[in-house]
């Protein structure tokens with residue numbers, strides 16, 4: 001199949017890559033750009049393990065064609081920490097034991113990252129609803145909720161400062 | 162002797178047993194730096210994808226590979242014909258049966274592996290799968306295990322026709338696999354015949370799937386020049402896999418290296434050896450290049466592993482006060498098309514005979530018949546010890562049925578039948594020796610915490626108003642930590658586990674175990690054990706597992722084995738080193754060993770303050786100044802064969818409100834008290850309990866692999882197979898008591914499966930309790946809104962008031 005050159009911004013860096021028109025973004029990220037932080041749990045848009053941020057929206061990268069991100073900005077878990085400093089969402093997951101096997105975690109954190117910008121001061125129910133596109137088989141979500149509350153507090157106090 | 166503040170501070174710094182240490186594995190996972198099987202890339206790597214049968218039962222008339230092979234980028238199409246010369250088209254199973262690696266002339270379940278395509282990338286492989294032309298002749302499928310045992314049922318396993326044995330005892334029908342019995346049949350029958358009260362109920366534990374978020378897969382790499390085979394694999398048991406791979410492939414075990422890297426959840430799914438692994442390995446051997454095979458979610462749900470599918474009839478005999486006199490259980494076990502159950506070889510029904518539960522039941526008899534059907538093989542213990550969820554379900558449901566019949570409160574009937582604390586070690590009628598327990602204390606603590614009386618009052622008021630509210634109890638006992646090698650083996654290898662510890666000259670250490678973490682946090686908790694036992698801060702102890710070339714042989718992580726067996730090995734290994742350290746300290750301090758006291762992280766000379774040697778100093782000395790005749794170094798390995806299983810237990814309570822018009826159930830409260838003996842890391846324990854309860858919630862409320870009459874799987878994707886989200890999942894309240902195991906070096910018992918085992922019957926009991934005043938004795942799982950509504954509707958409860 002003929003390939004096509006696309007360029008986009010990945011975690012703040014411009015990238016160029018040759019893709020088939022049918023290639024899914026998750027495969028481009030993982031196989032071609034070696035960013036294996038985003039995972040594949042279903043390839044049918046159910047699990048959210050592949051969640052990344054595309055131009056300020058959460059998307060499931062197993063349901064986005066690579067060609068669709070041409071000229072746009074993609075943020076993955078690899079871009080979450082800035083200059084070696086963990087993002088409050090990452091810190092929250094670690095502090096509140098929001099992960100076990102870690103497989104859902106990158107997608108979960110990318111969703112939480114965006115969710116907290118949509119709703120900086122969420123109630124527990126709002127968190128549970130806002131995160132309901134991401135499945136976790138290990139944690140039972142209770143500590144994921146706590147992790148997001150931790151991050152919300154931390155982000156808000158940084159804002160207030 | 163009072164512990165000084167200074168000692169406490171040193172203890173604190175160690176980060177040992179009992180502290181909620183943050184997890185060592187988290188930094189890599191939260192930064193996207195995990196290393197899962199699908200993350201592995203090797204030069205020259207190609208991809209395998211599997212051609213699967215659309216039919217549940219059919220003869221293969223022909224396979225044409227030509228069009229697939231003509232596609233650029235395709236390297237091979239492998240079928241049973243190609244595996245035959247290597248004698249690898251069938252493989253032995255852990256249960257004494259054989260399983261087709263690739264379908265040999267016939268398929269026996271939908272999505273069965275027919276061929277593997279090897280291509281340059283996964284897109285080309287997927288295209289080529291479509292181009293392999295397979296001609297089938299359909300055969301009548303058998304989906305229901307009862308139908309399978311009918312005299313004229315179609316024969317599922319033609320390869321076994323005329324054989325009265327399939328590896329686990331006598332067969333009585335072409336579709337029959339084994340009969341397994343425990344207990345005294347005649348004695349139990351006679352108690353039933355003369356009993357004041359008997360109850361009987363049929364119940365099914367539906368076929369479900371563990372469905373970890375990461376599917377199964379491997380990267381197999383044969384280095385033809387060195388003759389080495391390396392396989393990265395999603396395996397919960399890499400060492401036994403190495404043994405099996407060596408036996409199957411003929412490559413010496415010393416030349417086979419299995420690596421389980423980071424594993425994205427297992428829950429039993431990753432115990433088995435699946436055809437995809439085997440063909441990928443063969444392909445790599447044939448092609449001489451690395452082959453990656455990763456199943457997709459549909460393949461995962463439909464072919465690798467399933468759990469339960471137990472069709473049980475439970476019976477209890479008691480006196481009028483509800484004192485149970487006997488238990489009788491008959492089970493029809495649907496094992497699918499091949500008996501490739503992953504469980505200790507001599508236990509065709511796993512540890513099901515723990516089904517007398519937490520109760521002192523003097524007589525019991527169970528019989529389990531395994532049968533073939535045209536469904537996927539590969540039964541596993543889904544977040545439980547082998548068949549323990551089924552066992553706990555039958556007894557916990559039946560005791561409620563008995564309470565209902567006698568109109569005794571469901572907490573009270575449990576109290577009347579509990580094994581009493583002073584009866585431990587307790588010998589059950591079905592042959593187990595329970596190590597320790599205190600059931601009444603656990604139950605009372607829960608009842609008090611939730612104000613049980615108050616809840617029952619509220620329920621009575623609601624019932625008077627026609628509302629549906631259920632209170633479910635479950636006071637379970639698990640049996641985990643397989644197992645004593647005298648009782649348990651896998652293909653002849655005893656079920657011990659191991660730990661090797663190497664203390665470096667500057668006092669830090671590395672330890673390797675035969676187990677493998679899949680999210681349980683071993684890198685954190687094992688280091689805590691070593692910290693407490695050896696006085697080396699847990700931060701300075703690296704834990705490695707999963708590489709058969711470096712870790713000592715062990716049987717892996719499933720059935721809550723890690724803490725009971727691996728954790729015990731770790732403690733024992735650390736103690737061996739501490740003994741050596743004591744001898745070195747005595748030598749350095751020029752005193753006798755008996756003059757030394759161990760104090761957190763050092764040896765002190767009794768009664769001489771300041772005369773002491775820290776572990777750090779001793780470690781250094783171990784490499785340059787040891788007593789005469791002592792071997793240098795500070796390193797050891799322990800293979801621990803447990804004297805018994807451990808028996809964690811708990812008391813759970815669930816409150817559910819059910820909408821009488823829609824059947825929707827909402828769990829308002831779930832209180833889980835667990836007793837896993839000594840607690841190593843409370844934060845991790847709590848996390849495991851949340852996770853296990855959530856998986857219990859999934860099974861009780863929605864999970865089921867549903868088949869139509871043709872054997873088509875109707876719930877084979879995440880669209881149809883229920884995985885709860887954060888939105889549906891209830892909030893969990895946890896609590897604990899501590900009753901140490903007397904035979905485990907640390908007193909620990911294992912915990913991560915208890916919430917699944919105990920949670921399922923608890924929720925199911927709550928749903929049933931909501932209807933028990935209406936004469937309903939048993940409603941089966943899953944308790945989806947639609948299923949519950951069917952009960953409501955049949956009782957006419959959903960009629961709206963006309964007033």
Ligand code: FES
Pocket residue numbers: 039040041042043044045046047048049050051060061062063
């Ligand atoms: S892999 Fe994209 S949603 Fe599951």
Ligand code: FES
Pocket residue numbers: 098099100101102103104105135136137138139374425426680
């Ligand atoms: S931590 Fe394992 S799936 Fe979420």
